[in-house]
Amino acid sequence: NPKLSERVNNMATSATLAMAAKARELRAEGKDIIGLSLGEPDFTVPDFVKEAAIQAIKDDYHAYTPVDGYVELKNAIITKFKRDNNLIYTPSQIVVSTGAKQSLANLAQVLLNEGDEVLLPAPYWVSYSDIAKVAGGVPVPISTGIESDFKVTPAALEAAITPKSKMLIYSSPCNPSGSVYSKEELRALADVLAKYPNIIIVSDEIYEHINFTGAHASMAQFDDMYDRTVTVNGVSKAYAMTGWRIGYIGGPEYIARACNKMQGQVTSGANCIAQRATIAALENPPSKIKYMVDAFKNRRKLVLDLLSEIPGIKTNEPEGAFYVFPDISFYFGKTIQGVKIDNASDFALFLLDKANVATVTGEAFGNPDCIRISYAASEADIKEAMQRIKTALS
Numbered sequence: 066n067p068k069l070s071e072r073v074n075n076m077a078t079s080a081t082l083a084m085a086a087k088a089r090e091l092r093a094e095g096k097d098i099i100g101l102s103l104g105e106p107d108f109t110v111p112d113f114v115k116e117a118a119i120q121a122i123k124d125d126y127h128a129y130t131p132v133d134g135y136v137e138l139k140n141a142i143i144t145k146f147k148r149d150n151n152l153i154y155t156p157s158q159i160v161v162s163t164g165a166k167q168s169l170a171n172l173a174q175v176l177l178n179e180g181d182e183v184l185l186p187a188p189y190w191v192s193y194s195d196i197a198k199v200a201g202g203v204p205v206p207i208s209t210g211i212e213s214d215f216k217v218t219p220a221a222l223e224a225a226i227t228p229k230s231k232m233l234i235y236s237s238p239c240n241p242s243g244s245v246y247s248k249e250e251l252r253a254l255a256d257v258l259a260k261y262p263n264i265i266i267v268s269d270e271i272y273e274h275i276n277f278t279g280a281h282a283s284m285a286q287f288d289d290m291y292d293r294t295v296t297v298n299g300v301s302k303a304y305a306m307t308g309w310r311i312g313y314i315g316g317p318e319y320i321a322r323a324c325n326k327m328q329g330q331v332t333s334g335a336n337c338i339a340q341r342a343t344i345a346a347l348e349n350p351p352s353k354i355k356y357m358v359d360a361f362k363n364r365r366k367l368v369l370d371l372l373s374e375i376p377g378i379k380t381n382e383p384e385g386a387f388y389v390f391p392d393i394s395f396y397f398g399k400t401i402q403g404v405k406i407d408n409a410s411d412f413a414l415f416l417l418d419k420a421n422v423a424t425v426t427g428e429a430f431g432n433p434d435c436i437r438i439s440y441a442a443s444e445a446d447i448k449e450a451m452q453r454i455k456t457a458l459s
């Protein structure tokens with residue numbers, strides 16, 4: 066619409082949310098759609114977190130909070146960073162936001178000038194590229210494939226760097242691939258970044274606890290990266306609190322203060338009740354949510370076992386998050402049930418139409434050979450969905 070700004074006209078709609086909306090539409094028409102498109106845990110919020118929220122309402126928390134979060138929440142975040150990541154931050158280095166998505170949007174807004182390049186190891190989380198673009202940045206995807214477990218190599222990273230490179234954004238565990246960078250792998254990337262001091266690293270660790278390797282590494286743990294890395298985290302995934310909208314960062318003070326300033330003009334800070342609940346979530350040890358991680362691990366095995374029975378679907382073993390990212394390029398150029406499949410978007414639409422299963426095209430994540438399947442769903446739904454996909458393709 067020409068009445069709207071170029072900014073929003075040039076922006077893509079979130080592909081994952083669009084697929085979820087399409088699935089909802091088809092359900093409303095009476096179709097029995099199984100949704101494996103959303104990155105949303107199917108668990109409920111742990112009771113100890115719910116109780117903290119109820120208590121906060123009873124205690125009359127209602128007013129505007131400090132823009133960057135309650136002092137008690139910032140202290141809980143500082144304790145969490147020390148306990149889980151061995152990262153030391155002071156309160157002025159912490160900013161609480163309305164979901165990690167806003168943390169990322171703040172960072173793009175305060176760090177990018179028009180034309181600054183944002184390095185995105187692909188596949189990358191769907192919103193990174195549009196968050197960068199809205200801030201005037203230019204996304205620079207760095208391709209990886211299933212052979213390298215979708216992890217970027219130091220050489221590929223270095224080849225993508227130009228004098229305009231300003232920011233690197235990656236997630237580990239990764240959405241959509243589930244890949245987890247080991248400490249050694251991150252160090253090898255840090256060795257490249259050490260040569261380019263202008264690049265700020267945004268380490269999105271929102272899937273930290275949903276990690277089946279048992280080892281989580283943070284870029285900021287390296288002394289030479291600490292002053293140029295922002296660690297992003299939140300409670301959406303590990304605590305099944307997606308709708309509560311709390312994310313946070315720890316990073317260099319000047320960046321945190323700039324995010325505080327930005328957010329002070331845009332939201333005035335995150336919801337007060339959700340902030341109080343997040344204190345309870347973070348003050349408890351991650352062992353409290355291990356039951357969810359164990360369930361995700363079982364479902365990963367289930368989905369991989371069932372996918373292995375479907376010809377032409379190539380998988381690797383994701384080490385974290387709750388996604389598999391199979392390479393389905395075997396089907397390109399083929400016609401199945403009268404439908405010509407030329408790319409991953411065709412394939413995802415085929416699965417929606419012929420198998421009644423919602424997935425997301427890899428194109429949205431910068432990888433056109435794959436689709437993303439979320440296994441944040443019940444075992445019964447996963448089994449039924451894989452059976453339907455197998456039948457539709459055979």
Ligand code: PLP
Nearest residue numbers: 164165166190236240299301312
């Ligand atoms: N980063 C990644 C990699 C994600 O997958 C998501 C949610 O899907 C987010 C950030 C945003 O999380 P939040 O719900 O805290 O905004």
